[in-house]
Amino acid sequence: MARRTQRDDEPDLSTLSTNSPEVDLATDGDARKASQGAPARRLASGNWNPDWEPFAKLDPAWTDKVIAMAIAPAVSGALDKKTMELIGIALDASCTNMYAPGVRRHIQRALKAGATKEEITAVLQLATLQGLHSMCLAGPILLEELEASERRKA
Numbered sequence: 001m002a003r004r005t006q007r008d009d010e011p012d013l014s015t016l017s018t019n020s021p022e023v024d025l026a027t028d029g030d031a032r033k034a035s036q037g038a039p040a041r042r043l044a045s046g047n048w049n050p051d052w053e054p055f056a057k058l059d060p061a062w063t064d065k066v067i068a069m070a071i072a073p074a075v076s077g078a079l080d081k082k083t084m085e086l087i088g089i090a091l092d093a094s095c096t097n098m099y100a101p102g103v104r105r106h107i108q109r110a111l112k113a114g115a116t117k118e119e120i121t122a123v124l125q126l127a128t129l130q131g132l133h134s135m136c137l138a139g140p141i142l143l144e145e146l147e148a149s150e151r152r153k154a
Helices: 021-028 031-036 038-045 050-058 060-076 081-093 100-112 117-153
Strands: none
Touching (some): 050 060
16 A cells, blocks of 8 residues: 655654554563653654553553554545544544543644634534434433323323
8 A cells, every 4th residue: 555655744653653663562562662662652643642641651552552543544644634633623522522632732733734714613513413412312301201290290
């Protein structure tokens, strides 16, 4: 499979590939070897959340595998930078995540990658639909329970 060439404005993510030696080392059970390249890779991805540090301390090999898996779409070249950042906005802004530092970081990067205010707004609007399912689930239950309550009173 041909790899996309790196543009001048992109960070060097070649060390982040899921085929990197550090990731392969993570499968041999030696957490110390696996974690040697991990801190640099975590920082280079630009998406390291300090809240993940306990995982890295408890199991560096596992953390390295998770990071490698999470960044695989970004390093594969299948999606352009702007699309990746728009998806990042949606994921971090979703009602199940609501991670403000990530939303800010992805918005900044999306703007830098050429995203418009309208594109980012549309992504945020789509992300809010995930929360709509709360009403789709709970609304009918509320109506059923109100009817049942009225029947019990009668």
